[in-house]
Amino acid sequence: MADQAQFQDRMLSLGLARVSEAAALASARLIGRGDEKAADQAAVNAMRDQLNLLEIKGVVVIGEGERDEAPMLYIGEEVGTGHGPEVDIALDPLEGTTLTAKDMPNALTVIAMAPRGTLLHAPDVYMEKLAIGPAYKPGTVTMNMTPSERVSALAAAKGVSTGDITVCVLERPRHEDMIREIRSTGASIRLITDGDVAGVMHCAEPEVTGIDMYMGSGGAPEGVLAAAALKCMGGQFFGRLVFRNEDEKARARNAGITNFDRVYTRDDLVRADVIFAATGVTSGSLLTGIRREPGWVTTETILMRSKTGSVRRMTYRSPLR
Numbered sequence: 001m002a003d004q005a006q007f008q009d010r011m012l013s014l015g016l017a018r019v020s021e022a023a024a025l026a027s028a029r030l031i032g033r034g035d036e037k038a039a040d041q042a043a044v045n046a047m048r049d050q051l052n053l054l055e056i057k058g059v060v061v062i063g064e065g066e067r068d069e070a071p072m073l074y075i076g077e078e079v080g081t082g083h084g085p086e087v088d089i090a091l092d093p094l095e096g097t098t099l100t101a102k103d104m105p106n107a108l109t110v111i112a113m114a115p116r117g118t119l120l121h122a123p124d125v126y127m128e129k130l131a132i133g134p135a136y137k138p139g140t141v142t143m144n145m146t147p148s149e150r151v152s153a154l155a156a157a158k159g160v161s162t163g164d165i166t167v168c169v170l171e172r173p174r175h176e177d178m179i180r181e182i183r184s185t186g187a188s189i190r191l192i193t194d195g196d197v198a199g200v201m202h203c204a205e206p207e208v209t210g211i212d213m214y215m216g217s218g219g220a221p222e223g224v225l226a227a228a229a230l231k232c233m234g235g236q237f238f239g240r241l242v243f244r245n246e247d248e249k250a251r252a253r254n255a256g257i258t259n260f261d262r263v264y265t266r267d268d269l270v271r272a273d274v275i276f277a278a279t280g281v282t283s284g285s286l287l288t289g290i291r292r293e294p295g296w297v298t299t300e301t302i303l304m305r306s307k308t309g310s311v312r313r314m315t316y317r318s319p320l321r
């Protein structure tokens with residue numbers, strides 16, 4: 001329990017903000033340069049260096065991949081000074097590598113931390129996702145509903161017509177039928193080319209972002225990060241793993257998953273209080289991206305704790321090195 005108390009330390013959450021800031025700053029020079037790999041690598045290096053300064057016994061549970069495919073921040077890697085609370089770390093050093101390379105909106109650096117053993121070890125497969133904001137009762141929308149049923153149910157709960165609902169969806173060929181069905185209700189769709197962590201987070205603040213609901217499949221690791229964000233901001237999230245072949249099922253089994261059809265709620269993915277930090281790399285509806293001016297660079301970070309429901313936005317200005 002002592003570790004648990006220490007985990008909630010407010011200074012530790014500030015440390016987490018420095019980690020996401022450092023990753024964003026490192027990728028700044030690579031915005032719009034057409035090189036996804038270089039941008040990602042810069043963010044990974046910086047995130048790892050900062051993470052290792054934190055007074056934690058951390059283990060990466062959502063990271064850059066398996067040890068053999070990721071030299072750094074691989075799943076299972078121990079991070080931190082080795083002194084302090086035992087924690088799980090979920091991270092995506094650059095969520096939206098393509099967005100960064102093309103200088104398109106909503107690229108973020110993302111990291112979440114929770115007590116050891118409380119974050120789902122999601123394999124690197126797809127996850128079907130569904131999210132809505134904090135204003136709705138449990139059961140308002142479910143995974144079992146068709147896309148059009150979800151739109152109707154949400155519109156009824158919001159007290160508006162289906163034409164007043166906006167759904168955020170990743171633009172992918174696999175989503176064509178779903179997009180057609182959503183459009184048949186009269187709802188509007190905000191198509192995004194990448195970055196479904198931001199896509200899901202948009203649901204938590206519909207008055208700011210104009211987005212009421214997120215649906216469609218994307219990375220399962222990003223699903224856990226999005227669930228962590230919504231646990232802090234409020235909102236409902238559901239996820240079901242999608243397996244395309246036996247190899248992907250084997251990955252899930254290795255991660256300790258036995259029920260392949262399970263619908264995970266937000267609190268199944270993130271089973272205890274969590275701290276979440278994200279820094280804008282390119283500007284979007286939730287965060288301003290990195291701004292460079294002669295001699296200076298400025299970032300904006302959102303730092304949240306689910307225990308208190310606190311949402312802190314921080315700007316950080318640093319001399320350009």
Ligand SMILES: O=P(O)(O)OC[C@H]1O[C@](O)(COP(=O)(O)O)[C@@H](O)[C@@H]1O
Nearest residue numbers: 094095096097194195196218219222
């Ligand atoms: O591009 P795919 O295979 O549809 O995968 C979707 C996933 O890729 C992303 O758009 C971008 O992820 P990365 O840039 O971090 O690789 C995620 O936000 C999303 O979950």
Ligand SMILES: [Mn+2]
Nearest residue numbers: 092094095096
């Ligand atoms: Mn990502």
